[in-house]
Amino acid sequence: MGLTSVGIGSGIDIGGIVTALVNAESAGKVAKFDVSEGKINAQISGIGALKSAMSDFNDKLKTLTKSETFGSQKIVTSTKDYLSAVVDKTAVSGSYQVKVEQLAQSQKVGSAVATDATLPIGEGSLSIGVGSGTAFNIDVSATDSLTDIMKKINSADDNGDVTATIVNGELGPQLVLGSKKTGEDNLISVTAINTGAGTGLSDTFAMTELTPAKNAIAYIDGVKVIGQSNSLNEAITGVSLTLTAADIAKTTTLTVSKDTTKTKTAIEGFVESYNGLMKTVQDLTGYNPDTKKAGILQGDALPRSIQSQLRSMLSSGFETSDGTQMLANFGVKTTRDGLLEIDSSKLTELINNDNKGTIAELFAKEDTGLAFKMSNLVDSYVKSGGSIEGRDSSLDEQLSRIADSRVQLNTKMAAYSDRLYKQFNAMDLVVANLNSQSSMLLSRLDSLPGVVRKNK
Secondary structure, three states, X not given: OOOOOXXXXXXXXXXXXXXXXXXXXXXXXXXXXXXXXXXXXXXXXXXXXXXXXXXXXXXXXXXHOOHHHOOOEEEEEOOOOOEEEEEOOOOOOEEEEEEEEEOOEOOEEEOOOOOOOOOEOOOEEEEEEEOOOOOEEEEEOOOOEHHHHHHHHHHOOOOOOEEEEEEEOOOOEEEEEEEOOOOOOOOEEEEEEEOOOOOHHHHHOOOEEEEOOEOEEEEEOOEEEEEOOOEEEEEEOOEEEEEOOOOOOOOEEEEEEEOHHHHHHHHHHHHHHHHHHHHHHHHHHOEEOOOOEEOOOOXXXXXXXXXXXXXHHHOOOEEEOOEEEOHHHHOEEEOOOOOEEEOHHHHHHHHHOOOOOHHHHHHHOXXXXXXXHHHHHHHHHHOOOOHHHHHHHHHHHHHHHHHHHHHHHHHHHHHHHHHHHXXXXXXXXXXXXXXXXXXXXXXXXXXXXXOOOOOO
C-alpha cells in the first residue's frame, strides 16, 4: 500500500472509497459462501441425527437376534432361606419341592501340639495333597519353626487347595490345614519324611481330623441328591441350585415357568425405536405447514431409501417351522402414518402359547430372520465406511472447498485493494502537485506591481 495517510493531497477519503469498492466486489460471493456453508452444516447435523436414530434402532435389533431373548425360563423360590436358584432355557416348566438335609463342608486337620510356634521342629520334607489332586512338597530346614512351615505352605506356587494357619489352643499351638474344596472326596493327606536327626517333623505332623468333610445332601421331590459342593448344577435339568442352609424339616418350592417379559420387552423396544427412527426421517424430509419450513434433508434420496427398505421388510413374510409368518400376525401392525403399534394383549397371548418357537424364528433366525435382515441393512449404512460415513465425507469436502474459495477470494480482494490504493494514491499525488502549482502561480501574480486581487 502506497501512502500511510491517504487522501492528504486531495482531501478525499480514499480509505473509505477503497473499502466500499472491495466490499461491493466481494459481498455477493461471501453471501453465497455463507448460504452454502449454512446449508451444508444443516445437512451434516441432519445426517448425524439420522445416524444416531439408526444406531439406537440397531441396538434394539441386536437384542432380537439373540436366542436367549426368546423361549427363556424364569424361576421363583418360595423362600430364600435355604437355597438360591438360576435357570436356563432348557429347564422344564413345573414345580419342584426341595429339602436340604446337609451342607457340604471341607475337612480340617491339625498337627500335634507344639511347645512353641517359633522353635525349630526338625529337618525333612512334607508332601501335602487333597483328594485325587496332585500333592505338593515343602522342604523343611533344621531351623524352621511351625510358623515358618505355615508360611511356606501358604506361599507354595503349586498349592491351590490348602490353607494353613496356627491356632493357639488350650494345650499349645497347632498347625491347622483346611481344604479349599468341600465334600468327602477332598480329604487332606500329609506325609512327613525326616532327613535330620530325630523324628520331630513326622511326630509333629501326625495329623488329627478336627472338622470332617461332608457332602451336600438334598431331596428333590423325594429323590436324594448328593454333591461334593453346595452348588448342584445337574440335579434338575436347566436349573442350578446353590444351597445356603440346611433343615430337613423345611421345604422350598421352586416354580419354573416361561419368561414372557424378556421377549415382550425386546419387541416393545424394537417398536419404540423404529417409530423414533421413522419420525426422525419424517422431520428431516417432510414439510411443516404450520412453520412453512421444509426438513433439512427434503428431497434427499438417502433417508427416503432407508425408510422404503425398512418398510418393505416389515410387510414381508418370513419362513418358520409354522409356515410363513408376518410381523402383523403377532399383534404388531403398521399405522396409516407408517409407524408401528402393538396389540399388547394379543402379543402376550401369542408369546405364552408359542410352543414351537415361531416368534424366535421370525426375528432371530440367522440371516433370514426379520431382526437379522434389518440389522444387516442398518449396518450397511452406519458402519465405518458405510453410506452415511460416505455422505459425511462428501459434505466435509464441500465445506473444505468453500473454505479454500474464501481464502482465494480474500487473496484476490487484497490484490484488488492494493491496486485501488495505488491508483487513488497516484491521483492524490497529481492533485497535490496541481494544488501546489496553483498556489505558487497565485503567489507570483500577487507579487506583480500594480496587481491588486479583489477579495470576495
